[in-house]
Amino acid sequence: MSKTYGFGIIGTGMIGNFHAKAINELPNAKLIAAFDQVEERAKTFADQYGIKAYSTLDRFLEDPQIDVVTIGTPSGSHMEPTVSAAKFGKHVICEKPLEVTLSRIDEMIEAHQKAGTKLGGVFNSRYEPVNQMLKKVVSAGRLGRITYGAGYVPWFRSQEYYDQGGWRGTWKFDGGGALMNQGTHTVDLLRWLMGSEVKRISAFTALLGHERLEVEDTAAAALEFANGALGILFATTALWPGQPARVELGGTGGMIVSETSCLKTFKFAQPEPGDEKIIEEFGAPPIVGGASDPKAISADNHRRNFETFLKALDAGVEPELNGVEARKAVQIVLSVYESARTGKPVEIR
Numbered sequence: 001m002s003k004t005y006g007f008g009i010i011g012t013g014m015i016g017n018f019h020a021k022a023i024n025e026l027p028n029a030k031l032i033a034a035f036d037q038v039e040e041r042a043k044t045f046a047d048q049y050g051i052k053a054y055s056t057l058d059r060f061l062e063d064p065q066i067d068v069v070t071i072g073t074p075s076g077s078h079m080e081p082t083v084s085a086a087k088f089g090k091h092v093i094c095e096k097p098l099e100v101t102l103s104r105i106d107e108m109i110e111a112h113q114k115a116g117t118k119l120g121g122v123f124n125s126r127y128e129p130v131n132q133m134l135k136k137v138v139s140a141g142r143l144g145r146i147t148y149g150a151g152y153v154p155w156f157r158s159q160e161y162y163d164q165g166g167w168r169g170t171w172k173f174d175g176g177g178a179l180m181n182q183g184t185h186t187v188d189l190l191r192w193l194m195g196s197e198v199k200r201i202s203a204f205t206a207l208l209g210h211e212r213l214e215v216e217d218t219a220a221a222a223l224e225f226a227n228g229a230l231g232i233l234f235a236t237t238a239l240w241p242g243q244p245a246r247v248e249l250g251g252t253g254g255m256i257v258s259e260t261s262c263l264k265t266f267k268f269a270q271p272e273p274g275d276e277k278i279i280e281e282f283g284a285p286p287i288v289g290g291a292s293d294p295k296a297i298s299a300d301n302h303r304r305n306f307e308t309f310l311k312a313l314d315a316g317v318e319p320e321l322n323g324v325e326a327r328k329a330v331q332i333v334l335s336v337y338e339s340a341r342t343g344k345p346v347e348i349r
């Protein structure tokens with residue numbers, strides 16, 4: 001029987017609500033308290049979920065009922081609360097992207113290694129049932145020699161979305177634009193499903209459909225994977241009305257395409273008896289995703305993401321999506337930016 005873990009939430013904005021819903025749906029989790037740098041926001045949030053609100057981070061982290069802290073602050077403000085939580089002996093599950101620079105991520109990883117606490121990332125798309133199924137299929141070798149892997153995020157965000165957020169579209173707090181913020185899930189999915197790391201990148205970025213952003217709203221990259229396969233990454237928030245994010249993988253033995261929660265292509269040179277059933281099960285679900293509305297996601301995949309983290313705590317092992325694993329997508333995104341800036345291919349080591 002698993003123990004019940006007390007949870008605290010730091011950052012009670014848009015995604016903080018998804019964290020609360022996910023935690024409330026877990027049988028072995030209990031939501032205890034919330035903290036936000038805007039005290040009023042934490043209070044309103046705490047009233048809504050019937051929990052405590054704290055007005056200082058230290059008081060929040062001193063709460064002995066809290067075992068696990070989830071972080072939903074702006075991306076460039078993930079490091080400070082994550083490092084502080086480690087010092088207070090709390091495990092952390094931190095939103096994507098883990099942070100906006102590799103040195104800040106390394107500080108987070110180091111703080112938890114030193115404290116003996118666990119640091120986990122959030123890549124909720126990985127926990128979409130169709131993607132869990134595809135991971136097994138690719139790992140079983142059914143694509144033959146993998147020759148191609150691509151991720152597309154043809155999304156739309158209005159000018160108001162950037163204008164009202166304050167931190168959105170800034171290097172310091174968003175860490176980048178369409179690829180770092182909206183595209184990072186697809187970057188992670190692609191490298192995770194491929195089972196091979198991106199080795200070399202040539203990229204372009206541009207600001208095409210918005211004004212006053214420091215960062216790109218469109219990014220396109222050519223990829224070379226360690227296994228020799230070639231591929232593509234494309235992310236934008238300037239493509240109205242927005243289409244579901246898509247991952248495509250293929251090789252000498254087959255091809256698969258998934259769009260958020262829905263299987264679009266599942267074809268193999270050597271079909272197996274269960275294939276038709278898989279197409280029936282995953283081929284038709286309604287597509288839920290943030291293609292044009294950032295709130296149009298479900299809390300189910302956050303719940304699965306958190307559940308996997310708690311299983312690792314129960315077993316006393318590293319979570320599969322730990323800090324080192326969540327760092328990799330950020331490294332790819334930063335390499336895209338470097339290639340676009342310098343006009344040269346970037347090697348990832």
Ligand SMILES: NC(=O)c1ccc[n+]([C@@H]2O[C@H](COP(=O)([O-])OP(=O)(O)OC[C@H]3O[C@@H](n4cnc5c(N)ncnc54)[C@H](O)[C@@H]3O)[C@@H](O)[C@H]2O)c1
Nearest residue numbers: 011012013014015036037038072073074075077095096097
């Ligand atoms: N996994 C997903 O699908 C998903 C979806 C949306 C956003 N996100 C991520 O969640 C994070 C937050 O995004 P959001 O849209 O909820 O932002 P938001 O602006 O709606 O909320 C952020 C909250 O953090 C608070 N805050 C800021 N700095 C703080 C600090 N230092 N300490 C405590 N509180 C602080 C703000 O007052 C605000 O209430 C980002 O990293 C974003 O990339 C993930």
